[in-house]
């Protein structure tokens with residue numbers, strides 16, 4: 001993978017992020033992408049697992065702020081309100097501006113902050129540009145519907161770790177039997 005796009009950590013989903021890893025790496029605040037990271041694209045539903053995970057990071061004293069490219073402040077604010085955190089909308093990632101506003105909301109130094117997102121060219125690239133740590137997740141929708149040959153090829157090309165759900169594994173096994 002091109003080094004500028006190499007995330008510091010990769011997990012399958014937000015609730016899989018190890019809070020111990022965050023603490024051990026001196027991370028005291030997170031900037032979080034919204035679409036396909038916290039909730040499915042253009043949707044404001046949050047699962048109980050995601051809400052629990054936010055409660056657990058809060059209990060560890062880790063702050064959080066949504067940094068979204070969404071142009072709909074109502075939707076971004078609705079999710080931020082449920083989670084009790086700040087937000088930046090229309091962030092124009094990978095430009096630096098939105099990241100810097102998020103870091104200001106957190107009141108932390110860049111080396112204490114990580115971006116959590118599902119896209120290499122917006123979340124990871126932008127995070128690298130402002131010198132924060134980067135955490136790449138599988139997009140929520142691809143976790144559910146992905147597993148095609150093209151997706152797997154692209155994942156390998158960009159060096160993304162590959163995570164398959166039970167359904168995808170089932171499909172792959174069925175393909176292999178043909």
Ligand SMILES: [Mg+2]
Nearest residue numbers: 033035036118
């Ligand atoms: Mg996203």
